[in-house]
Amino acid sequence: MSEVALRISNVGMRFGGLWALSEVSFDVERGSVLGLIGPNGSGKTTLMNVISGVYKPTAGEVTYGGKRIADVATHDVCHLGIARTFQIVKPFASLSVRENVAVGAMYGRYGAKRSTRASFERAQELLEVVGLARVAERPASDLTIPDRKRLEVAKALALDPDVLLLDEVMAGLNATEVEEALDLLRSVNARGVTLIVVEHLMKAIVSISTSIVVLAEGRKIAQGAPADVLGSPQVIEAYLGSRWVKRQEQLAVIEAERIEAARLQPPEAGA
Amino acid sequence: MNPATLKRIGLGGITGNPIAFAVVLALMALLLAIPLTHNGYIELVFRNILMYAAMAYGWNLIGGYTGYVSFGNVAFFGIGAYCSAILATHGVDNLLLYVLLAMAVSAVFAAIVGFPVLRLKGHYFAIATLGVALAVTDIIANLDALGGTGGLALHQVDEAHFSIYYYAMWLVALGSMLGTYFIARSKLGYAFVAIRENEDAAAVLGISATRYKIVAWTIGAMMAGAAGAVFAPANGFIDPSITFAIDSNVFPIAMTILGGIGTVAGPFIGALLLAGANELLQRFFVKAHTLFFGAMIVLIVLLLPRGLVWLFGLRGGARAWLKSLSVYKA
């Protein structure tokens, strides 16, 4: 058996009166691809936030290589080798696409050893890998949504991670683009990077994952090999058809934007 | 054209428009010749411009590059001025020592105060910095050892060598400008901008917002402190109302925004324009100069909401400019 990279034990996360996650436990093996699925609002993004140290869990813990993530400052999580993308993309709008990625290369895991120039070279390589070299000089604010997703992936890769968390990076891509994205993830994984992939598109998840965890209302309801978890392809078609996927993607965007807005909102008038 | 694109046009990269920077360097070289006019008034005007430029550069690092709007940078200017005054009253008569001590004390003070204050965000940070500045003013005004509200007089060099203050201020401004240029291009500059654009995203990329905010704030404090250190002996006298004047607080901010926020050329261009215009208006309109000065600021904001540096990168002439005017309209 291969070694455990990430251990999620009894993680609970509460927002006000709502438990977005409760008693979630599973291990992620090094070098594997874990598919994380569940309906919109089931807590996938929240789990990503806990694993990447953006949120401290209300209960339980996430350990990586024996270290508790909660004990590590958010800005040091990537130095352990964990990188993530944001479902609601967060480009540095006034910087160019290449500069966006270079920032990751400068301050990520091996950033201290890289000169500014080497960081830009690394950024350029990664832009070619994700297919953004054509817009390298453009301000990030000019990018289309699919390109912004690619930029998220490139920034995360610039951190030279061992574990990469991908939150709906394929939402909004067309069939060919999804194939390209899957090829990219396979090649990243082939270099030994452990992947945790959140995606609504079942075909994509099934084709890339070595195992799948299913969340519903913040609880883990199933875990195992893709085939075992999801049963026959017919079932997938029936319950998780393309209309369902579209709807889930739309809901996910709306929900994530709502959370983002709530987080950023100043105290309201007369509150 | 959306606001984000507008923001980018003409600002060309993290140091801003290169042509604008070249123009500013050329202007700086010309300013070296000012003392040759042997005109005390002109020298004073330009020394003030250089002083404001240095303060604007200091503010630009934290307010422009890092996106933390500070209303407290005047505290560092005042602390710098008082450092000179204290050394002077102890018989030290060395401008270089004044500047070095001022930079050191400003930096230490900024770092200590920065720890609690820079944890605050947005509005709360702005208010807290204002609070720091006002508190420092009040405390100094109440310390008899520092002359209280009565202030302190400093020994000045004799008239023949008076231009030394001008050249010193020129060096402080140049140092602030070049410092900004090299910092902006370095890894540090990218950390500042990443924090400004999105602190969460910056953190996930390995940038400790607290650490780099304190760095930006501290370096900016050193620039303002150095300007204060030269100002005190050049002026010959300081008191809390001179060194912590509201103008010294708001002017550098106004200059940076009018010139071009988050660029290397902007603060200098803004200082030249605002401090220069202020002097001219004062000369020609004794009673109504702030009226014209205020109207000028209003007009520039309406006509060039992204600052003057933006003009250097404008493509498409008057039509593009006219189109840009309504970009921010509600």
Place this chain on the structure above:
Amino acid sequence: MHLIAQDLVNGILAGGILAVVALGFSLVWGIMNIINLAHGAFIMLGAYTTYQLFTSFHVDPFLSLPVSFVLLFALGYLIQRFIMNWVARAPVLTTFLLTFGLSLLIVNIALNVWTGDTRGVTTAYSGANFTLGDVTVPWAKLFTLLAALAITGVMQLWLTRSRTGRAIRATSMDIGAAQLSGVRVTEIYAIVFGLGAGLAGVAGTLISLSYALNPSMGDLFLVKAFVVCVLGGLGSVPGALVGGLVYGIVEAFATQIDVTVGGQHISGSGLQDAIALVVLLIVLIVRPTGIMGKATA
């Protein structure tokens, strides 16, 4: 003992004015995200309106309250409609600078109209006061406090109950959604800015009863407005009141400090701002969104 009671009363009386001083500033900042540096100039105009009505027509200062409000509201409305609106969606610093320019301009006009001389509004009841036990209460300040309380109450009711008030609150929460549901944002913004100016005018009137007037009097109150509105919580009406009272009381007690440390005599009367600001810093560090502000994640 009686000193403490007197300080408390002084603080509350001053705090009432501070609440009104901060109210308009806080609404404009909280709702429109505009740091209005012309707020102090508006306060000054309100004070001079009262002064002019009093000296030329013997209008009682309290009767000039509505006049100050209406005049300043109109001024604020027009400024927002025809000037500020051009940069309504610009970054906060752009409007910040614009209001700085406006403030210089307004103060200079006032300087030319009224000169820089210090003036005062002295009514028949200006010096009158009554005593409660050991505590002296000036009538003018008591009325000022009552007026301040009434104004804050009316504002809170209007914002929460009236149609326009609700539209304003909706706009501050989500501009896009408000627009979709038929709110005319330009109009709402003009009303809010007018309201901010009108309240500044009212504050100016109240101030003119107890403080001396000169064209640059607004600066001091602008700084206090800044502090009070953040102390209480941005954009919050009850917050402005609480913030004003806290600030007033802290300041009043600070004046009583009188100690000697290591030969250095420290008297609170010069340090009251510093002390009040240190309290502010502590509040912010403990509660980073103000006393009444909603805690955010």
